[in-house]
Amino acid sequence: MNFALGFKPPAAGGSGPGDAASMEKLEKQLICPVCLEMFSKPVVILPCQHNLCRKCANDIFQAVNPLWQSRGSSSVPASGGRFRCPSCRHEVVLDRHGVYGLQRNLLVENIIDIYQQQESSRLVKVKSEQQQQQLMCEEHEEEKINIYCLSCETPTCSMCKVFGQHKDCDVAPLSSVYKRQKTELSDGIAILVASNDHIQAIISQMEEVCQTIEENGRRQKEQLVDRIDSLVAILEDRKRDLVGLIAKQQDEKLKYVRSLIHRHGDHLEAAVKLVESAIQSMEEPHMALFMQVLIVNSTESSTKAHKVERPEVGYESMSHFNINTDDVAEMLRNMDFCSGLGDDGEEDPEEGGGDSEPDYCSRY
Template sequence: MENLEKQLICPVCLEMYSKPVVILPCQHNLCRKCANDIFQSANPLWQTRGSSGITASGGRFRCPSCRHEVVLDRHGVYGLQRNLLVENIIDIYRQQESSRLVNIKPEQRQQQLMCEEHEEEKINIYCLSCQTPTCSMCKVFGQHKDCDVAPLNTVFMRQKTELTDGIAILVASNDHIQAVISQMEEISHTIEENGRRQREHLANQFDVLVGILEERKQTLVGLITKQQDEKLKHVRSLIRQHSDHLEAAVTLVELAIQSMEEPHMSAFIQSAKDILEKMAVTSRTSNLERPELGYESMNNFVIDTDNLTDMLRNIDFSTGMISELDRYYLSTIYIRLYSLDQIFYLVVALHFFLN
């Protein structure tokens, strides 16, 4: 009978099931009142049965025995099926227990503890001052004569009721905490997903900018290289012209020096005449073209990127507007790179402008 009684104890109130007994989808049983208390604690906004207004939607709570989530319809715990088998077993058990108690001798019905100070006295009162059970003799003649006392059964029932209520509250609180933990786990998963998506979006935006900048850099480097090659070609052509002129003048000088050694006047006059004519021609062509002042400068290719550099350094996130708040989930912040968008359009405009 004791083992049977253990199977008929409600895990919430720790008393024998009270009618009606409801059976959960996980096959565990609860008193309907205990099930309703847990359900109301887990769903404080759910309208009670019979309340006025719009019909409430379903809710959920967790089985106190196995933590299985129980999903209810709009009827709440009143939509759960009654366990008539358990109710019938409880009726039979109580009938047999009543018959057994009738046949028990009076001295066997209750075995009370005896007082240590007065061995013949039963412990039947509770000292409220010392918070300990004691006997009537201790109150009259013993160490508790100046203390406040109360009947033992009264204190027993009061503390048992308090403990039962505490268990029910704690179970309901645990269910609520479990629901909060589940919500926060879902929020953590959403945060991870949003973070991954935003990182990918950010990387794509930077890749686009880097691609545009790389393309523009190659174009501008090509312009610099083209002008450099043109200027080098022109200067090297002038170097060759001046080198040829210098070589001709050196040769003419050598001829003039050789003619100075001619002993015969007629031969000297004839050779000197030819040399002087060549000198005159060389003098007229000595004023060759030279690069103008500052021809070597490439300052026309300087680009002012100070503003663009500042914008790149100051790229940051801005808080977006939240479109909707979910009552079961924390809101997430949508971010966008407004500075990056501005730089993107600036680079595109610069690309077309320089082309």
């Protein structure tokens, strides 16, 4: 809490508007944010440096730590606890002394003493002015508003209760209603602060849940990618093996057919040469030489008789290497997550063990 170090208390004889404004500003700095009253034994909530009444701080601490044993309640030493500042929500870890282990703010206590002395002196002098400035009834201009109508929930005057519109209503002294409602407001603030701490604890738990979800999601993504990659590796290996089988038979068939082509080509070349020799022998004019050449050609042609060999019908077909992947493709398209499994891949005991329908994971 910040204080104006240059504050000078008003002179004993002065009670002007400027002095009253200064006192009001100072008073706002000396109000407890819980009970809305002047600090009583203010303590310092380290390290945020905000101030609270010791009683208010202890009430909040007891509400947040119901199992904490206060001083003198038992011979067993009390354990520490956590305390959240109602002004800035900063969390402070307290030792076994609880709130009583916090330092008292002596500077604030001294300022409060000076303030109360000056304020009491000022109030005595301005009491008459305050009485003159007190709210007056609109219907009875000479009557002060000093009672509270419980039925209409509005402040009013005594004349309104006796002769006016509130004569049939239930009323109470304005001061008692003021004190009661102020006490209720203070209690409500303490309850609200405790509720805020509870909500903050729930938020912290949900933040931890978010972190756990992120970690589990990341781990499951990695597992899924690894398993899909292993399937892809299996497909790649199988593809390489099957392609190798096709390539092997392709090479064998090509080698056989090309050997036939080479053999028939050699025979064709020999036959062409024989035809050329026969044509030349047709031009031989001497009968003896013609018959001699004819006998030689006939011998060569009979010696080189060739049987034409060719591949069987459909030998060139490779259709027997056809593979049906429809079932595998359908299985991959329908591949889904297994139900009843936890984050670690084990069966969830709460979901498993029944007669549930098999999922894709168990099906394939």
